[in-house]
Amino acid sequence: MRWIKISLGLAVIGIIGFFTVRELLMDPMYFFELFLGGLTRGSIYALIALGYTMVYGIIQLINFAHGEIYMIGAMTALIVASVLGMWGWNTAVIAILAFVFAIVYSCAYGFTVEKIAYKPLRNAPRLSALISAIGMSLFLQNYVMLAQTPDYLPFKSLIPDFKFWEPFAHIITSVEITIIITTVIVMILLGLLIKFTRIGKAMRATAQDKVMAALLGINVNNVISATFVVGSATAAIGGVLIACHVGQINFYIGFLAGLKAFIAAVLGGIGSIPGAVLGSLVLGISESYFTGYFYSEYEDVFAFTILVIILIFRPSGILGKHDTQKV
Template sequence: MDFEYLFELLCGGVVKGSIYALIALGYTMVYGIIQLINFAHGEIYMVGAFVALIITGILTLSGYSDSGLSVLVLAAVIAVIYAAAYGYTLEKIAYRPLRNAPRLSPLISAIGASIFLMNYVQLVQTPDFLPFPELVPEFEFMEPLSRFVSSVDMVILVVTALTMVALTVLIKYTKIGKAMRATQQDMVMARLVGINVDRVISATFIIGSVLAAIAGVLIASRTGQINSAIGFMAGIKAFTAAVLGGIGNIPGAVLGAMVLGIAETFGAGYISSAYEDVFAFGLLVLILILRPAGLLGKAVKQKV
């Protein structure tokens, strides 16, 4: 047994898992409130990565700054703003008119929105892979660990952890967080006690999009290339993670994402890297058959 290899895979899995976790949170929050699989969520992540790419392009090519990290932070901030705007608009156009429609309608609308956004970016930008500049410098203190965790990975882990803490604080201790929890429990009751449910739903989409954009920027600076199709797979994987942990359950999404990320890297590392996606989907099918409520979810009895 090669423990070094095992540890390397574990680290890779955790890094991958934290990216999935950031996207999965958006899915799970939206699902928790309006029971909709926001199929276009992966596309928001892709838009975030593209906006970041364009901003870094403008900043570096116009010679504004050459310090990688500051460019990255600025690009990330703008990407987050744009992703939030896209998420808000998406909800307003594609989902809000269908609030009371049959279950299948918003889902089909979501698929349509996803296809639309993917092709929109492909048409106005390019269908090819674009190189994303390396903006994270090699930190000196990472030297002893560099075999397992690169500097980019470290940035991903730290940013993810900080984002999780911020999200927890937001949901637990702020007014909008309280309103979100109330809406999740019972939308009609929440409306009765004076919560503006439409605003809460918008806020949920915005928060989810912000998280997705952060994930987009992080993954782009890790893999070093993006194209308009990256959102689709990432979205499906993140949804798998959300289901794995129990959809609608926020800690569950993080746990599910970690499990999925580790399972994927282990499967790819020990069995075959060509079948990486098969492991993810196999896991999804298995969990849905064996434990449809997910790892942390409570089984909901169907009311008749």
């Protein structure tokens, strides 16, 4: 069994390596452009996947309503930007306020969803909380559909086409470069938060052992709420950025994005923060290459195939811990 796995793995790596080198030599510019496109997409996945992985790390729950938080972030930004735009405010101020409002709103939603749908079920079987999460996701989707509109709404980019960036715009647009830079900054801030702050320490402690953490005087409920709030904030940033990139949103955008980000989190090893980022980038970049070199028809099929292949070799994801689940 072991040698089959090893030879299969080598074959896959060999084929991928061969294609990569061949395409790189044939048209390096195209190769690079696809890489940047994939990096952008992967960054968005990462911003969403963080929420999945952090929540899972702490309470072992797949928060399926997380994609909806991302959508609510984009919707809030759209509403704020339209209203302020009508009042004729400065575009830079609008952009900042839209981001701030989107983050605050999404955090409020994330916080409330946890209190309503997950906290009462904390000691219930894990399946009940999962069903509750799916219900919450459907509720939020339909709520936004009814309260706003089922149609696509145009989203005027909050990030202008920078003048100085014009020579490079055909390779990577201002919005895309903003997405990549923002993601890097968010990741660094999050790393610092988890590594060096009191709440970060509390989060790590709770993730390791909830009961022990509580015994040592950590308020576990607050830590869980904080985790939801932080995850929602990064998702909201992702939502606003992708809306700027694509230029239109509706109530349904959270579903597919949430699903892909969830795959990315599992790919990287759910529960692990670097894993979520790595999984997102792997997924985004490989999707981009697949569309670029093969068929975009099967883009989603390909995403799931990658997931299956990686889980065959590393059942707990690329950076996942190899420990058996406590039952």
